[in-house]
Amino acid sequence: xxxxxxxxxxxxxxxxxxxxxxxxSAARLAFHLIHMPLEDVDRLASTMVEARKNVRYCKDCCxxxxxxxxxxxxxxxRDHKTxxxxxxxxxxxxxxxxGKYDGVYHVLHGxxxxxxxxxxxxxxxxxxxxxxxxxxxEVIIATNSSLEGETTAMYISKLIKPAGIKVSxxxxxxxxxxxxxxIDEVTLLRALEGRTQL
Numbered sequence: 001x002x003x004x005x006x007x008x009x010x011x012x013x014x015x016x017x018x019x020x021x022x023x024x025s026a027a028r029l030a031f032h033l034i035h036m037p038l039e040d041v042d043r044l045a046s047t048m049v050e051a052r053k054n055v056r057y058c059k060d061c062c063x064x065x066x067x068x069x070x071x072x073x074x075x076x077x078r079d080h081k082t083x084x085x086x087x088x089x090x091x092x093x094x095x096x097x098x099g100k101y102d103g104v105y106h107v108l109h110g111x112x113x114x115x116x117x118x119x120x121x122x123x124x125x126x127x128x129x130x131x132x133x134x135x136x137x138e139v140i141i142a143t144n145s146s147l148e149g150e151t152t153a154m155y156i157s158k159l160i161k162p163a164g165i166k167v168s169x170x171x172x173x174x175x176x177x178x179x180x181x182x183i184d185e186v187t188l189l190r191a192l193e194g195r196t197q198l
Contacts (some may be wrong), residue, residue: 008034020126054108062124063089063107072096079103081137085128087111087144090181095142098189103140106131111148112155117154118148120155129159138166140195157189168195 004012008030016026033041055061058070061083065071072078072092082103086092092105110123132139139160142150157167170191180188 015044038099050149057124058107061105062109062127063105063106077102081135082140083128083131083136083138084142084143086093086180087149087152088181091142091144091179094183094185094188095192098185098192100189101192103138108152109141111143111146111152113148113151123152125156125159128156132160132163132165136165138168140168140170140192142170142180142192164198170195 011030011033012023012026012049015021015029018026021029025048025165033044036044051066055064056066058065058073059068060073063070063072067074083106084095084101084103085106085108087108087110088140089107092107095101096104106124106128108123108125108128110118111120112120112123134141140154141153141156143152151171157169160167
């Protein structure tokens, strides 16, 4: 039995499709939106549409940006000879919050997972290998401490080592199975500073 009108039910259904939003949260959000001033709802809707239309991959590091190059890659003060490889843009943001890393990044947008049918060709590895043709001295692998993250780290290490580029892995301190985006800044800093060569 439907409790709400058709449009409210549709709004709740659409909101509940978002990750981490269950039916109760979707209903709360729907009623919040309905009670917002119309101009605020228009601004929110247009911001979402504009972001979806204009956000793309950075030409160098593959993070999400609305420019050809993201602010990190276009910053001449960053150390472009050191690349930290992360699984997603949220992991990049977690390291940037520390404020202690001055290199650049490469965002894979996933990790190798044979169980889920995700192979090396399904993530941004080809783009990473292309970047290594330049003057890169070190690649820091900062994938998550999960089975998929470790598999990806080992695969990248085996790909890069023959090129003579230093390959290191972030140190422990990051719990096994933990996602980088949820880990506190001190733990992330310790993991970065205690990285080991692979």
